[in-house]
Amino acid sequence: MTFNLILANVEKHISLNESERKFFCSLLKEKKFSKKDLVLSEGQTCRNISFVNSGILRAFFNYDGKESTIMFAMKDWWVTDINCFIKHQPAMLNIVALEKTEVLQLTKENMDKLLHEFPKFEKFFRIIFQNAYIREQLRTIQNLSLPAAERYDNFCTKYERIANMITQKQIASYLGITPEFLSVIRAKKTKS
Amino acid sequence: MTFNLILANVEKHISLNESERKFFCSLLKEKKFSKKDLVLSEGQTCRNISFVNSGILRAFFNYDGKESTIMFAMKDWWVTDINCFIKHQPAMLNIVALEKTEVLQLTKENMDKLLHEFPKFEKFFRIIFQNAYIREQLRTIQNLSLPAAERYDNFCTKYERIANMITQKQIASYLGITPEFLSVIRAKKTKS
DNA sequence: GAAAAGACTTAATGTAGATTAAGAAATCAG
DNA sequence: CTGATTTCTTAATCTACATTAAGTCTTTTC
Numbered sequence: 001m002t003f004n005l006i007l008a009n010v011e012k013h014i015s016l017n018e019s020e021r022k023f024f025c026s027l028l029k030e031k032k033f034s035k036k037d038l039v040l041s042e043g044q045t046c047r048n049i050s051f052v053n054s055g056i057l058r059a060f061f062n063y064d065g066k067e068s069t070i071m072f073a074m075k076d077w078w079v080t081d082i083n084c085f086i087k088h089q090p091a092m093l094n095i096v097a098l099e100k101t102e103v104l105q106l107t108k109e110n111m112d113k114l115l116h117e118f119p120k121f122e123k124f125f126r127i128i129f130q131n132a133y134i135r136e137q138l139r140t141i142q143n144l145s146l147p148a149a150e151r152y153d154n155f156c157t158k159y160e161r162i163a164n165m166i167t168q169k170q171i172a173s174y175l176g177i178t179p180e181f182l183s184v185i186r187a188k189k190t191k192s
Numbered sequence: 193m194t195f196n197l198i199l200a201n202v203e204k205h206i207s208l209n210e211s212e213r214k215f216f217c218s219l220l221k222e223k224k225f226s227k228k229d230l231v232l233s234e235g236q237t238c239r240n241i242s243f244v245n246s247g248i249l250r251a252f253f254n255y256d257g258k259e260s261t262i263m264f265a266m267k268d269w270w271v272t273d274i275n276c277f278i279k280h281q282p283a284m285l286n287i288v289a290l291e292k293t294e295v296l297q298l299t300k301e302n303m304d305k306l307l308h309e310f311p312k313f314e315k316f317f318r319i320i321f322q323n324a325y326i327r328e329q330l331r332t333i334q335n336l337s338l339p340a341a342e343r344y345d346n347f348c349t350k351y352e353r354i355a356n357m358i359t360q361k362q363i364a365s366y367l368g369i370t371p372e373f374l375s376v377i378r379a380k381k382t383k384s
Numbered sequence: 385g386a387a388a389a390g391a392c393t394t395a396a397t398g399t400a401g402a403t404t405a406a407g408a409a410a411t412c413a414g
Numbered sequence: 415c416t417g418a419t420t421t422c423t424t425a426a427t428c429t430a431c432a433t434t435a436a437g438t439c440t441t442t443t444c
Binding site: 389390391393395396402403412 | 415416417418419420421422423424425426427428429430431432433434435436437438439440441442443444
């Protein structure tokens with residue numbers, strides 16, 4: 001596996017010299033998952049934040065059998081159960097590979113080590129979490145104010161790259177509706 | 193107005209010397225709002241992130257007349273339209289004072305200046321945004337998976353300090369339901 | 385301190401979206 | 415390749431929550 005993608009991801013926000021690059025990469029752990037493999041399962045303590053090098057992950061919450069998708073993580077995205085990762089609590093979320101997926105994982109301990117050794121990474125994570133906050137605040141706004149059909153349109157825009165690689169069941173669980181109702185929404189859209 | 197509260201808020205996460213304190217405080221602008229005053233209105237460019245020194249603010253989204261409350265900000269909380277603040281776009285949110293409220297505001301320009309002058313503040317904002325992300329990811333989980341009555345219970349726990357200082361109309365708009373339906377939920381709860 | 389405006393409740397009726405069910409199409413496992 | 419499992423669709427019925435409306439209570443305003 002190559003570190004090119006993750007280094008580019010970091011260097012979009014902060015510049016690194018060779019020793020910083022090396023140290024950062026030395027803290028990462030490569031992992032490969034097959035379709036349906038679990039990257040994280042609920043109850044387990046979430047030690048890692050994962051960077052998707054290739055493939056797709058889905059983070060979802062399971063409330064007695066009903067799944068709610070919290071996010072899809074594509075190539076070049078970071079994903080974790082943030083509450084569990086930061087506060088060392090049992091995970092609420094499951095994270096599953098939707099296809100063959102390669103990730104680079106950073107443990108909380110290694111993140112702390114990195115921030116201690118090279119404080120400039122504070123800026124990087126400040127920006128990563130700032131962007132995550134922007135994303136989630138926008139989603140809250142839309143979840144509260146828009147009907148399902150419009151949330152579906154927004155979803156297709158936001159996840160354009162993968163919208164036709166994932167099942168409608170999974171999209172429905174992201175929108176907070178049933179697959180049957182999504183099917184109705186799509187049927188109406190085709191007609192008009 | 194005193195800077196004690198905001199300095200304590202910062203020094204919970206990073207330690208400051210006297211010159212850092214002074215510089216930080218010099219970048220802040222005090223503002224006082226009366227009940228119903230707007231701290232931010234939609235469309236306007238959001239230049240500030242606000243720290244609540246006393247009082248209560250409400251951030252809401254207006255979708256042709258229907259209001260969705262995104263958050264309440266109590267004493268010792270930070271609040272802004274984060275998308276607009278970071279990306280210099282027109283605000284989607286309105287922020288209004290629910291009572292006499294004193295805030296300390298930091299403009300994006302001053303935040304950048306602060307981060308440039310004293311990079312240790314990167315850590316502070318990393319933690320602030322990290323916590324905001326945790327809060328919003330939890331809310332997304334709950335919005336998608338829980339019925340209104342349970343979301344109301346969670347609300348009362350989370351906003352215990354202010355739950356009986358704000359109207360039910362405002363609580364309902366946070367939960368994504370009508371005040372009439374919240375009234376029904378509460379009536380059922382009293383009976384049982 | 386009176387009039388007006390807004391908040392809260394209750395109830396009847398309406399609707400977005402859920403549930404159940406069943407068949408067709410696609411995908412998966414051996 | 416083939417049977418089994420999962421996905422998608424359509425439709426009937428059901429339910430959580432919305433809307434409308436009307437009355438009471440509280441707060442605001444001047």
